[in-house]
Amino acid sequence: MFFMGIDVSKAKLDCCLLLDVLSNKRRAKSVANSKTGIADLLAWCTKQQVPVHELHAILEGTGVYHEQAALVLSDASATVSIVNPAQVKDFGRSLGVRTKTDGVDSFVLARYGALLNPRAWTPPAQEARALQALLSRREAIAQDLQRERNRLEKADATDTPPLIRQSLVDSMAFLEKQLAKLQQEIDGHINKHPGLKDDRDLLTSIPAVGPQVSHHLLSVIHNHDFQSAEQLAAYLGLVPVERQSGTSVQGRPRLSKAGPARIRAVLYMAAIVGTQHNPHIKALYQRLQERGKTKMSALGAAMRKLVHLCFGVLKTRKPYHPNYAI
Structure with missing residues (x-):
């Protein structure tokens, strides 16, 4: 297996192909972050006598700019791993790497893949990607x-020309129609x-889980491969982080808050209802x-308990039972 680290940016992909793990013999190439650029990358790998099915590409999961590369490489039969940027950063420090450039980052990713062999990423189904979008x-x-509502509130509290106020009202009416249309599309897509x-x-068989919570959790669960409820809770940033050492450091435990904040906000309101x-x-x-x-x-x-209940009903394929284990 040949390991390739790919440092992703909006415009380009900086790639480091590790040809020999022991000697760190490698080749580097930079291509455009587009389907054409990724096709050029695959052709370059073939010239390096690296079969695509023996290629293991490691990318950081940052934003959305890595998604196209991950999908195209996976469709071409390469193994793809999407890893946590914080873990790669700590790994680079453990290697004594202090310089930060795109080329160095891609090399660290390749070494991370060769030494730790991260789990392969499975592309989500098309309907899951569409729901997320x-x-x-x-x-x-x-x-x-x-x-716009906030601007209208300020306009009502000041001496605002009628034309501007009417513009805000018209904008709000347009956005409300768009919001209703999108909600209809979401419901239709799921059905x-x-x-x-x-x-x-x-999910909605669980008291306190309404449409918004269920839709967001559907998107997360169907776009990722979680093996346990603990993994799902960790992704959403709901695991406690403790900071204690000896007698001098006695920090209060807090949530890691490492995942998407908008989903935590929805889960917070659901937990209050729960x-x-x-x-x-x-x-x-x-x-x-x-x-x-x-x-x-x-x-x-x-919030964490609610996520565990959601994972449980999906895992067992049974609706929520209020008397279970109480």
Whole structure:
């Protein structure tokens, strides 16, 4: 197996092909971050006498600019791994690498793949990618609508010309129509695909899990390969991080908050509802408060419990049962 580190940017891909792990013999190439550029990269690998099916490409999961390269390489039968940038950064420090350039970063990624052999990435289904795109667009429209509402509120509180106020009203009306249309598209898309529809029905069987929570979790779970509920909670940034050492360092545990913030915001509101209407979450929340935990700490545990329940109903393929294990 030949390992290739690919440092991704918006315009280009800086690649380092590791030909020999022991001697660090390598070749470097930079191509455009486009389908044509990736085709040139595959042709270059063939010239280096590296069969595509023996190529293991390692990319960092940053933004969206790595997605096209990952999909094209995977379709070409190469093994692709998408790794955590923070872990690669720490790995580079362990090698004594202090310089940061695109070429050095690609070499560190190649060494990371050769020494740790990260798990292969499985491309998500087309319907999962489409759902993610629809939800991202809906989120963007909702944010634009809220900004316009804030501007209208300020306009009402000041001496604003009627033309500007009418412009804000018209803009809000347009965004509201777009938001309703996108929500209709999202519902129709899920109903059209049995896998998404069945999973949504299982998720919404849990008290406190409504359409927004179920749609966001559907997108996350169907676009990633989680082996356990702990992995899903860690991706969403809901695992506690402790900072204690000896007697002098006694930091308060906090959530890692490493995942998408917008999903945590939705889960936070759902957890508040769950403390009143979901028997599992309510029991956990009350137990933690009786032990002296703060309200925010107990809510963080409630969010994590909610995610575990969601993973559980999808794993067992059984709807939520309020008396299970209580």
